Amino acid sequence: MAGVITASEPSWITPFTGLSPRCFGKLVTVVWREIANETRRGRLWGLPLEDRVLLVAAYWRTNLTMRQLAPLFGISKSAADRIINHLGPALALRPRRRFSKDTVLIVDGTLVPTRDHNIAEQSKNYRYSTNHQVVIDAETRLVVVVGRPLPGNRNDCKAWEESGAKAAVGTTMTIADGGYPGTGRVMPHRRRKGEELSDWKQAHNKAHKQVRARVEHVFARMKTWKILRDCRLKGDGVHHAMLGIARLHNLPLAG
Structure with a gap:
């Protein structure tokens, strides 16, 4: 659909994610590996994975309502809600398990x-x-x-x-x-x-x-x-948002 936000246009990526297009591509690859083995149920997604990741980041960045956000990506309000609920946990930061002795x-x-x-x-x-x-x-x-x-x-x-x-x-x-x-x-x-x-x-x-x-x-x-x-x-949503934003914060620092 013409005139919508899409990850295929690199100029949309940095304002919503804070990542370079190259770094964003790495993130999408990691998320794809994490959800690749999930059992697919219900209707197929109306957006490719990179656009769905961008939609979640855009929601966290702008805090628009589903009614406001969905038309920007050319999908329905319910589809936007399903995408956020599905990918929010997948974008969450994984806590570090081990620390070296000199770590502060x-x-x-x-x-x-x-x-x-x-x-x-x-x-x-x-x-x-x-x-x-x-x-x-x-x-x-x-x-x-x-x-x-x-x-x-x-x-x-x-x-x-x-x-x-x-x-x-x-x-x-x-x-x-x-x-x-x-x-x-x-x-x-x-x-x-x-x-x-x-x-x-x-x-x-x-x-x-x-x-x-x-x-x-x-x-x-x-x-x-x-x-x-x-x-x-609702529920774990605020936790997933905090973890996801922490992960997006880390990516440019980690290179």
Whole structure:
């Protein structure tokens, strides 16, 4: 159909995915391998795989409704919904299983406003949100683990364990902010009442803050995907979107 968005036109790829056409082609190949053995049921897809991957990325990037998004790809609203539900999990980031001894990780929690109140609670941003624990490699800035979403009123030290992020990183050295007391993470030194921090502790806190800022930079890039500002997806949809966006964030960094 003329006048629709398609991956066969390379100019559409980068604005919606943040990937070069070459990198996008590699992603499509990986996704094809992951779904190749699936049992096909129901009607055939109306779009080739590369267009379906682009549609999911466009949905995450723009947060358009199905009624708005579907005509842009020349398909029906129900077909667009089926594509997103099918390919969202296939695009999800696979957590890193092993870490070298000298690896340093950074963890922080971010809130994603979510309309599914079955998994969300009102949080400090006064909206129904989910708490996502995100772990990155301090050196490469690659996202290595994203914990399962928890209600937004859950504090980070509890979410760290309950989301599965703690189990995923094991004993690997992990830097965190002051919201993770009692977790064994490397946190900044706290000043006790009536006392001043020594020079070496102040220097340590400064270095700690500079390194930990890297995860904030990752959040800033991920939040350019509008689905993470107001997610309408139900059930595991917000989790799949977070994992998929993390994967798309990693691809250009990994080369």
